Amino acid sequence: MTKIVNHWIGGKPVEGASGTFGPVTDPATGAVTTKVAFATVDEVDAAVAAAQDAYVSWGQSSLAKRTEILFRFRALLDANRDAIAELITAEHGKVHSDALGEVARGLEIVDLACGINVQLKGELSTQVASRVDVSSIRQPLGVVAGITPFNFPAMVPMWMFPMAIACGNTFVL
Template identity: 50%
Template structure:
């Protein structure tokens, strides 16, 4: 049976002691198992996130925008696969799952447009 590991610092961590079942809500069949984190594993993930923050904070707005565009590209490419996962793991019909992905894409597109809002321009005589 497929096991879903944790991802910490970009690495798959699959040494969990406990796993929880992942059911297909449409059929009731268990399809996968997901790793359940210990308190120590959660603290490790928090520490990794804290360590990553200064680097992200120092990343230029142009570079951040490029990263978000790449994430958007990946979501667009893998949209059918992601919709199928949402359907099998959350019980959504395929069209609803695709709608969820579309809403996520809209958020990413908003984030990529923030550079224009932060340029510091002003409108004269308004």
């Protein structure tokens, strides 16, 4: 039986309703090993709505809390890098060393996101002109979306979502 990958919306799996699937083939044999459910407009809307709902609290969460979660994600990613590389090899045909390199490049951005709290502090410049002070604050934007290419399934998404999440945004991939 072919494995089916459905959606992840609002913190739980959601079976695709479109009835349309994209095949994932084993590059070595050409056999279809997995089917990925294509989303309906309603499912995309539900994912965005769930991200908007999550943003209400996540956008107000402290830098310390976001950093703590990102460090836990980083630890899980590091502990499972070989298994992730195996999936990339099975689904995309990259040799294992290239797939491990892709995970490593993604981990570099997760590392950056874990330390972003310093860059998010904002700035204050006093007396930039006579009796004029200038300040800036950094605030999350809201829901951020990423559309990524097929040929870097781990690295390119990790160039996007860790930074968005670290900055207090929610993310739809």
